[in-house]
Amino acid sequence: MSELIIQQQGAVLELSLNRPGKKNALSQHMYRQLTTALSQAAQDNSIHVVLLQGSHDCFSAGNDLQDFLGAGELNSEHPTVQFLYQLARFNKPLVAAVAGLAIGIGTTALLHCDLVYACDNARFQLPFSQLGLCPEAGSSILLPQLAGYQRAAQYLLLGEAFGAAEALQMGLVNQVVDSSSLTALAREKAAKLAALPSDAVQSSKALLKRSSAALTLDSIAAELVQFQRLLNSDACQQRIAAFFKR
Template sequence: MAFLMKLCTRQVFSRFTEPACLSLRLSISSSVLMRPGSFNDLEIAKSRVSTLSNDPGNEAKLRLYGLFKQATIGKCSSKKPGMMDFVGRAKWDAWNNLGDMTQAAAIDQYCQYVDLLTSLDTGSQSSSTDLAQYKEIVVTDNNGVRTIMLNRPAKYNAITYQMYSEVQHALEEAAKIDSIVVAMLTGAGNYYCSGNDLSNFTNIPPEGPQKLAAQAKEVLREFVSCFIQFPKVLVAAVNGPAVGISVTTLALCDLVYASENASFHTPFMNLGQSPEACSSVLFPRIMGPAKANEVLLGGRKLTSAEALERGLLTSVFPAKTFSNNVKDLVTSIAELPPKSLMKSKQLLRNVDRDLLEKANKDECDLLEERWLSDECMQAIMAFMQRKK
């Protein structure tokens, strides 16, 4: 049976390499009006797929298929194919898993993914860069901008330990590549990031919860320190709701752009935890103590307009034009003299660098204590039970 399935899969997936598939026809839904620039970007990216000298593989082709359908038609509304239609089901899953992703976001991700495939195909990336190594994020380098996209849309981009490691590595690598001027963080799908994946707290090692807490503390401390020490311009493009660590790290970014449908929530008290990512220092400085306490202690969820008014954001853009607005701004920043940008950021960050590293250590020490408390464990269990 296994041999038969393998043979059938090989035969049906070979259809993905046919010219008709690789040169997908563009059929824009008449109910959607796209900016001419977006249309052109998609058309150009589509044509580049057929120029790949190496087969990118079935997983890449399925991802391209799903993003292209989402970009040109919108949310999947077709009936799931039958059990024996292996290709049809695989293609349907690739499209359906994108959920409510906007067509503009799908165009942006399609173009970025084609950039990645082209870079790997031609070997044009720096020899120190192996973008294919990332599993839970998508990393693309284009026109001086490294885009780091959290890529677990089905899980609302909840951060796993693997993702912590990959984002940190992508930033550390970007710091060493001369051609990278700006690093930008964003999320796949409709969420920016839903915070920590709570499964991080369930995989208790044989040594017990103390070992898990100690490991988690070090992972978080190093992750936040990477933001503190990053020498180049760091931009956050908040495309949707942000929770927990994805909110607190915004204060460590140099520029923060948000979609109008984004929200910002730090429910630390609900989970029996405490502030992180230097928010105990930076949020009161940015918002004022009373407003910061409302967010960090009271768990007040902010809209984009409120976060902008409180100084957490640089700008807010309409959801339909968000990707293009941010792309234009970040590209223009990447065209500025890179050494001047780095030296100026160093000057700005040096004022608080030691203070931020101390705050990071103190916050992580307290979090380790909170994670081992009965109060925190009961709060997390109650939250997970509510989710079920």
């Protein structure tokens, strides 16, 4: 069974996380697949929009920690690092459909999406400090820009979970619907985007992101330095060991 289902519907490329036994936690293999799919989509003129989704009851539980810890230093060859930069640089519209858990990268990846739709059972959390770690994927700059400093601190420092209503209020998601409507709505919006002149849409996206693009990339780089340092710390190792004992 493929852990990432890739299918093209007209000018929309659908990337569906498909690791139900692990609540769609991302393995290094999945990161490689996602990076390759986004890289190819960026160059494929037949693809105008990418739709990222999980299952009907779980978007993603974040990193597969055990797999992640065995992948080595966070350098330019690391699959997670390659995915983060590919995501930040992706030039075409990204639409996300979120149901159930969206933990860690399951939430921070949404900060790079252009349109995000969630169902009312969505639950978001950024538990980095709880694991003795720091923000990633540019979230240290993107979340304060979106939600304001105090709310970003609440979610990134305390790691408090929040629901779909809060995500809608802060602007992380565009619309909240019931679970039976989520996939249809996301596909409808993706198809609507894909039907527009692609050059105009991509140019508009680039203009919307022009003031923050370089800062986002700089933030990812700075976060990775601190993330690696903290990952090697005793405090983090103790927290992770406790996580695996639960």
